[in-house]
Amino acid sequence: MRLYFDRLFQMARCEWLLREQSNLFGFMWTLLQPLLLFIVFYGLFTKWMGPKTPNYGAFLVIGIVHYNFFQNTTSYVLTSLRRRAALLTNFPMPRDLFVFAAGLSGLASHLLEVLVMFAFLIFLGTPFRSTWFLIPLILLLEAVLVLGVFSPLLAVWGAQFSDFDRIWGLLTTMGMFLTPVFYPLEIIEPSKRELIRLNPVAVIIGMSRRAIIDGQGPGVLRYLAILAIFAALSAASYAYFKRHEPHLADYVLT
Amino acid sequence: MSEYAIEASNLGKRYYLQTRSSRTFPRRVLYWFWPRVDERPIWALRHVDLAVKRGEAVGVIGPNGAGKTTLLQVLAGLLAPSEGKMRVRGRISSFMGLASAVYPELTVEENLFLMGTIFGMTRAVVKKKIAEIVEFGDFGKYRHALFTQLSAGYQMRVIVSAALHAPIDILLMDEMVTAGDAIISERFWAKMLDLRKQGTTIVLASHAMPLIEAYCSRVIELNRGRLVNAGKPATAARAYYERHGVDGGAD
Structure with missing residues (x-):
């Protein structure tokens, strides 16, 4: 067990160093994407969304940061086995290490982005709320969703299908418009709102916005129910991964 | 406790030779209707039986494409066998493709910690042994340099030094592991002798008969995925040379 976690730490650390180019300036490049998205969406939509959504700047940056984590980390995890094919096919070690190391490196970047996001929110004049202290719990839920539910499945499919990264790229691009990242749910017609509410990323974003902007917590029972659902889905996802584990090297070799 | 570290019976590994586009999602959907229309099955291993006792060193010989590396990969649990049964009692250390344990964009020290954990050492053990590893490979002045900045020879020194300080129970090895300079190669093989x-328990796949004869007590020969011969190194080597029309330089 000790060796497993040591390997996980080392691999996650190395993945993060490679992603962020081993220095703070590398991390600045990572911040550029959400910043540019914010500038574009804010510039385009503030006139339309602003009157409907008080504090639209804060609303937008929260949506972008959370969706960015989902999109970037799932895309990175999806290629984790193919990217490390040589390691996978030469060293006997648990295959989930590759998946979780890639996921944890994405999570580490996200945590730094969230810190920068709060600095930006304060700059935008968003008033401090005591519910900001609930954000770590929301981030935990988000981590279980991305690392537990999506990552094992995507890693298997990314190994099995050489073009799955393109398919996932299309799905997450579509997903950005099916998630209330830059628009409030209220502008969607009521019959379609419930469908969007089923989107787990929309759930995370909504919880985060209510805690940061409105000063409302998610509610203990609601939080625990969602955590239980995500945990159950994670168990199923991991079981699927374990079923394919003996064949992963064959997938990446072909 | 069983006297055998490795037991394998009727081991087989099948691949499907594919076109470049075969592993795409649309192609997989097509296969639901027309199974494997453009894939040819090929057996890299077939009907291989192998039993390696604890402490034994077995050599695996054969021409290119015989299935030597595939056998090692299946025994290491890296590839799932297509048929047959296998049992390994002990922790496998793989000395195949050692260079793949490196992230070249990071420094030598960062890679030592990474390789150390991949090879089976905890971080605490790597921290304790790092000075010894650096001294063994004699690369102290490059400890904080980027790995890519080292010459190929020094890169192999770093990798082999780390690998040799890891705990080894059952070793599966491809002799290409020591494509490095003469000094590190000599230290490597001296360490192999210590391990013997x-x-x-060692399983060594090699084309070099002198190596096989020096380090192995028994040899198996593969050809086109099948076990064609087994025996003492000298007799197996002679039979191999005769079968392939090679002048083995026999006395």
Whole structure:
């Protein structure tokens, strides 16, 4: 067990160093994407969304940061086995290490982005709320969703299908418009709102916005129910991964 | 406790030779209707039986494409066998493709910690042994340099030094592991001799008969995925040379 976690730490650390180019300036490049998205969406939509959504700047940056984590980390995890094919096919070690190391490196970047996001929110004049202290719990839920539910499945499919990264790229691009990242749910017609509410990323974003902007917590029972659902889905996802584990090297070799 | 570290019976590994586009999602959907229309099955291993006792060193010989590396990969649990059964009692250390344990964009020290954990050492053990590893490979002045900045020879020194300080129970090895300079190669094979004396179980795949004869007590020969011969190194080598029309330089 000790060796497993040591390997996980080392691999996650190395993945993060490679992603962020081993220095703070590398991390600045990572911040550029959400910043540019914010500038574009804010510039385009503030006139339309602003009157409907008080504090639209804060609303937008929260949506972008959370969706960015989902999109970037799932895309990175999806290629984790193919990217490390040589390691996978030469060293006997648990295959989930590759998946979780890639996921944890994405999570580490996200945590730094969230810190920068709060600095930006304060700059935008968003008033401090005591519910900001609930954000770590929301981030935990988000981590279980991305690392537990999506990552094992995507890693298997990314190994099995050489073009799955393109398919996932299309799905997450579509997903950005099916998630209330830059628009409030209220502008969607009521019959379609419930469908969007089923989107787990929309759930995370909504919880985060209510805690940061409105000063409302998610509610203990609601939080625990969602955590239980995500945990159950994670168990199923991991079981699927374990079923394919003996064949992963064959997938990446072909 | 069983006297066998590795037991394999009727081991087989099948691949499907594919076109470049075969592993795409649309192609997989097509296969639901027309199974494997453009894939040819090929057996890299077939009907291979192998039993390696604890402390034994077995050599695996054969021409290119015989299935030597595939056999090692299946025994290491890296590839799932297509048929047959296998049992391994002990922790496998793989000395195949050692260079793949490196992230070239990071420094030598960062890679030592990474490789150390991949090879089976905890971070605490790597921290304790790092000075010894650096001294063994004699690369102290490059400890904080980027790995890519080292010459190929020094890169192999770093990798082999780390690998040799890891705990080894059952060793599966491809002789290409020591494509490095003469100094590190000599230290590597001296360490192999120590491991032999300590009773480490070794399976070594090689084309070099002198190596096989020096380090192995028994040899198996593969050809086109099948076990064609087994025996003492000298007799197996002679039979191999005769079968392939090679002048083995026999006395």
